[in-house]
Amino acid sequence: MMMMRSTRGAAAVTPSMAILRGLAPDGGLYVPESFPAFTQDEIASLAGMDYEARACFVLSRFLPDFSREELQQTVHGAYGAGFDCPEIAKLVDCGENTHALELWHGPTLAFKDMALQLLPRLLVKSAEKNGEHREIFILVATSGDTGKAALEGFLDVPGTRCCVFYPRDGVSRAQKLQMVTTGGSNTHVIAVRGNFDDAQSGVKRIFGDANFAREMDRQGRVLSSANSINFGRLAPQIVYYFSAYADLLGRGLIAPGEAVNFCVPTGNFGDILAADYAKKAGLPVGKLICASNSNNVLTDFIRTGVYDISDRAFLKTTSPSMDILISSNLERLLYDLEGCDARKTAALMTALKDDGRYAVEPAVLEALQQRYAADFADEDEVFAEIARMWKEQGYLMDTHTAVASAVLRKYREETGDARRTVVVSTASPYKFGPAVLAAVAGREAAAGRDDFACCAALQQLSGLSEPDAIRLLPQLPVRHSAECGKAEMAAAVLEAVRK
């Protein structure tokens, strides 16, 4: 059976154990020991299936210790209701050889739902399989969208509890309201006085804290992670790349075996890494185009081989879910590029922690650039792209998707690569109403109006109906108001569960 290995060398475990643990005991990330190999016939057969069947088909090969019945059950639980379109991951034409893969038709209007509707169900099954009877305590650091998606995914799931940390001043008003209005008896939401990297580092510290683990155990609880470091987050994301390809085949837009590019708005490198894993499993993928906002540390890394945050300011942008300097999932790619050498991978991660930078060897850089292209879009380019796509294609995109769309435009101009490309669309435009309205109607239109007034104006202007998940938010009661400093996160968790 395909086992999961740690990027830093710890003993291999089953996929269900990797999901249960989240992070490996040595601090590394779990990666497949070997990759499944899908034939072109198998990929073609996906065209005739619905999303649930595609998901079962792909996941059965990445999660071999789950039975067909278990996968059918969990997949149906995740995607059977709660999405507002039957396609689940909807592929929309938006111009010459370009398609948007809309991954935001789930309950929280961002692509995190694709994985986080499924992960809690996989986790509960993983606990069963491994004789784990303690309550699974999920700790999440969010840059905005993961938090609500995790809360929604774990909401009242028996045997689980979910605690989310968000950067107090780093998320949009709608994102914050989505989180702090969450109901359920097993959810906690805490604001951190710091940025996303502070919140993420704090969560990592708690995971490495033996005293904290003992205290949790004493309470009958065990820590796990719903961040994209958990392989149970990554696996469901692999599915939609296969699904998009199958849709293109089904529409006769590509020939079997023909390669397609994917352009992905990137923060923690989880979404684009799933595309890489799809490619390693046989999906015909051309270039993976890594799109960043002004926090462009990944652009520099892919272009130069040097990852350097030592002298870099953390910038707040209108695409907050990509405001990240330390992209956790990059460790999985590095491990792969370093020929699955755990010692080398661990050394790079130590250098990042100690010096804020590392550099890869020229041969590694070359391998990286064969698979990936990279660029970034600044705030002006993002606004211009939203306006242009609306005007020229009648397609309304959110700020994150616009980062990718703008980067694709530049990539094509620079390289002349005209290959059919799927732009991964990661959030509903209504989730970032003020910025999207400002882009299509001018900054005056959004000035002085809150998220909700902007969304109402956006609906009038575009004719696209505003989702209830946004429209009804201001009427919901605020249920979570805890706040803590970045050094006090562990204490804040214990305080929250005491109540």
Ligand SMILES: *Cc1c(COP(=O)(O)O)cnc(C)c1O
């Ligand atoms: C999380 C997120 C991203 C970035 O995805 P990563 O997997 O972190 O690279 C992009 N757009 C939106 C809307 C997101 O929520």
